[in-house]
Amino acid sequence: MTAARATPLFIFDVGGVMVDGFDVAPAMAAEFGMDPASLEAALAEAGSRALHEGAIPVAEFWDRFEAATGRRPRGEPWADYFHPSRRPAMYALVDRLRRSGARVVAGTNTIDPHYEAHVRRGDYDVFDRVYASNLMGVSKPDPAFWRAILEAEGAEPTAAFFVDDMPENVAAAAALGIVAVRFESVPQVSAAVTAAAGG
Template identity: 35%
Template sequence: MKLIIFDVGGVVCSNTSVVDHLSSYLNLSRKQFLDFAYQSGLHKLQEGKVCVKDFWEKFSELYGKTIEEDLWAKFFKPDLIVETVEIILELKKKHRIVAGTNTIESHYKIHTARNDYRFFDSIYASHIIGISKPDTRFFNHILEKEKVKPEDTVFIDDTSENVESAAKLGIKSILFTSAQELRRQLPLIL
């Protein structure tokens, strides 16, 4: 393999979903929060097509109360998955390792400040490249930038829809369930 692409949330870091915290904080059901979030442009936020300030302004209109702080940042407290990091460090001895992550600017800044991306040779973040998984253009963008063929690439993600999308392009794809299971599966495809 010439390239291995790792998702970040749920694969390299745990505690990356803040939806339950935000729902509780705003006294909304998870469904209500997500309905408001998608109507406020969550998908556009992930693709860098709307800024955090504009997102929360739109959300505030739907919610009926003004939200003045970036709640995405307030509740984002990721933890590195040490076992996955160990695998990445081992793989880096022979392979180019990049991150391919759906994220938003607020979370990206926190990851960057914490130095969570230090293990990667490059970072492909949805809000920067303007495309998010599972869109096949996300993977094609990485392949093009890295100058590699799908068959020379492995992709690891904890979302089956993303794994299936990458696999359709001929990328060897692994659905992440645990670092231990990843360690077992990698030798079968490398």
């Protein structure tokens, strides 16, 4: 009987997996005096997906937001309200994987201010490479996001493991044949990673 092949490529989401404190929406809603659903709709109308895919600059996004809502932000909310904090156990898990010889990359939906903040803080340093939507021009859950990573890494879908906190992203990755796990807890993900790594 042939032994199961260890997964050679691990892809980790960042916000909601590696870090907490990344959600700026509650503070934005308070600043603009909007309920969460209305804010989400307004952000989408202003082009939040285009912003995440690097298609428009932040200044243009806020111009669109003001045109749609009549509200202009104080300062730069994307940066001002962004206070990520690392999950030490997840960083330790990624570090152990890399020291074992595994290839570990980040696959994240992000925008320029958040990407720049993570770079300044060294939050991406634990990874072999970072695949960020704002630089790739495509975002999850578009299948092209994972296809671009797999092509760059020279990996087949069935030889990749992906973890994310968003169900739609997990489902989209799984549909490509990637071993995909939704983050629920560090022990749960750690067990799944250990199994995928052949440990």
